[in-house]
Amino acid sequence: MPDSTSKPNSHPEEKILANYFEELPGIVWRIDVVSNEITFLNKHAASPEGERIRAVLQNPQIPQEVIVPEDREQFRYSHQLIRSRRRTACSFRVRTETGRIKWYKLMGMPDPAHPRCSLGILLNISDHAETIMKATGSPQLSDKIDMVDQPVLLVRFMDRTVHLANQAARQLLSYDDNTLSRLTLQDLLRDNPDTDLYQVYEGLIFSDHWNGDLLVTDALGRSHLCAARIQAISRQEDNLLWITLSHHNNCTACKGVPVRGNETVAPRFSGASMRRCASVKTLLKTLLRALPEKSPTNALLLSRIFIDENVVSVTGVGTPFDKDPEDFAHPYEGSIAESILRFNQPNHVVAETSKSIKAIDWALFIPRGIRSYFAQPFYTDSGLTYVLIFCSTEPDSYDPDSEAPLKGLHQEFIANLERCLAKKR
Template sequence: MTTDEKEKYLGLATADMSIDDLLSFVNDFPALLWRIEIAKSRIEFLNNNYIVAQGLDGKLLLKNIQYQQKMLLTEDAYLLDTFMNAVREGRTAATVFRVQTEYNEIVWLKLTGAANSWDSRYYYGFLLNITDTVEVIKNIVGKDINLQLLVDDTDNPALIIDYDSRNVICCNSAARELFGKWQRDLAELKLEDLYRASMNVTMREILEKVLLTRKWKGKLDFYHNDKRGVFSAETTIRYLLHKTRKLLRISFSNPQIKHKPVREVKRKSDAAVRKHLEEHVEKTPTDISRIMKAALSSPIIDKNYDGILFSDIHVRKNKVFVYWAGHPFEGMEQGAPFPYKGSIAEDINRFNLTHLSLTDTQESIKPIDWVLFVPQGIRSYFARPFYSRKVLRTVFILCSKSPETFTGYAAEDFDSLFEPLDETIRAWRRSAKK
């Protein structure tokens, strides 16, 4: 193709822009321009604007995983991962995330890119510092996006409330778990949705006093697990004034579950379950099918439970290998591979969950539910994670063909089964060298 033909294809002739003009534009563009050869995962930089902020090297940020882990805020890591997945798939994408520079300053960056329409082997994009833009947006919408940092700095459940409207603004993962809500669901609630109606007068008095005292501390009762129970906790309420906005930061320590749903949980001693597993797998410790069948026939298993899964997690390989017992999964190979991305394990990791239960798979938008559970007739499940050296390696999943089978169950309700089973799986890994 001639230069004129290329210019016409690129639209340069219409803009009366020469190749030299284009090169000058690339060099002067106030962002780091780059392209990736998708098949080879090789990145090239098209200009030298790599100092995207003082104390931050944009080139290293995009190509050096150790530098990424050092500079990127942990809670934003998934945003960059999602963008890079889009790059590998050649999809147009954009994301915004935060990094901490060598001078301990928080900087907002934007990554955007698209596949080259002329040569699909390449993906072009830019890395841009948008900190100033974010500050403008904050002022326009009257919100401080960094409010999330006020609740992410503690391991205790905590949330931010708008004093005037009583709306929940943001919360941390511990609060989501305690109240049984996702971030978006909790943000749709008001403060009065979280505590018992019998506390209306007490709470009104507390909120009037805290305007003067700035802080209140005492024991209060709140709904637990999406109103399926109640917990009592040492509650600290702080009154904050941010710019012109009045806020409440509410944190909870030592929550005690006071009332659990009316149900009977069949719980056998750990020793009985261990003995049951040992009797079934003693002679064949590497037979995973036998191990899973023994787990499903355990004394703790209710007749409403139709299957059990063991997910062998390999985060770095983006793999989850699933082993099973129960008639719904007959025909599926043992150790069937699935992507870690989009899995139950990924949600548990991302949101720091102690367990994950789903009331009805047919209402789910998670791809794995429609691949692994819905075709087998599974309507609800309860998942419990186990870790090795603080790394998620195992998720056990009890399955039922009826919806809402596990509604109201707490993380520890099945540990009499799962803890001995985890010990058996650890022995299986050693024997099978997994």
């Protein structure tokens, strides 16, 4: 049975929304990506096997048992995006206990009312799919990729040219159909380092799939940072790469267009004041005062990294973090530190948090009104140890191509930070 969800009488709009969910021809769900819990928001059963279909979202073993082998990888990738609070949509086929094939569509998005949740619907689209197949026989690849809401490209494995692109991909890349058909994968991925592309090809050679972040260049030369999933497929004797993209950032941030120079140390600030600090919070407050007048930075955040424990320990200063305790914990998975290490970034800049897909942005920054930030990593002999984050309540406050804010104080800051931490041990 689906979970029961309370609908307070004091909020009539919630009653309206609950009634709307009950009328939808699909299973409406909410997943808390932090506590890994799913709640079903309506009583709809997509088929007489409703319990079994709902279990596809709950039990990792069920998709391996009921989803046809050709669609399992696409479902798994879409489910990963849901757990990362990203927008996604995919279609897949399920074999029922009687041996019949049914089509389903899974759609998900970040829940705007719950910063740690994804919200979505699971629809039975068998009638729609069967109508297409009766009209045209087995669905063509062009029909199949157009059922996906995210940008999809099919690239010929032999010469790496674009074979097909769905409407979402054509809109993202802004190429006309004739130009798109002449493009190669190298054209689209030209802004990525050769070492990154080597890892992509290595992944495809050894496991037939690869996923990670890539820069995809459009017709205007703008680089779009996208989460990419590349899967090798074979269709009617054609060997193809199925590439699904999920857009990360706005084009300004992706392209690296300077927004403004990052702040240097205020002329009247003395580094000696840091040597008088006795605690981490006092040190961070002193560093915050080192910023020049009219600085867009409203707060500082120090993240201490404990990868083996899957934890980052966070201490913040400035109005957005005034009510937060010192050393409050967040999972390392989905953190800024994880992004920095995974993609070997010298720093990590977010120009507009409302467009972010990182779990920690929705759990930590967005609820406190942080619109943009610049994160600077620091390494010791044991690896990534600290991340210092300059936070602003205004978007586009930091230039990703400039040196980190207050770079001239970083060395002295770290020395005094370790002194303050040693007192706590």
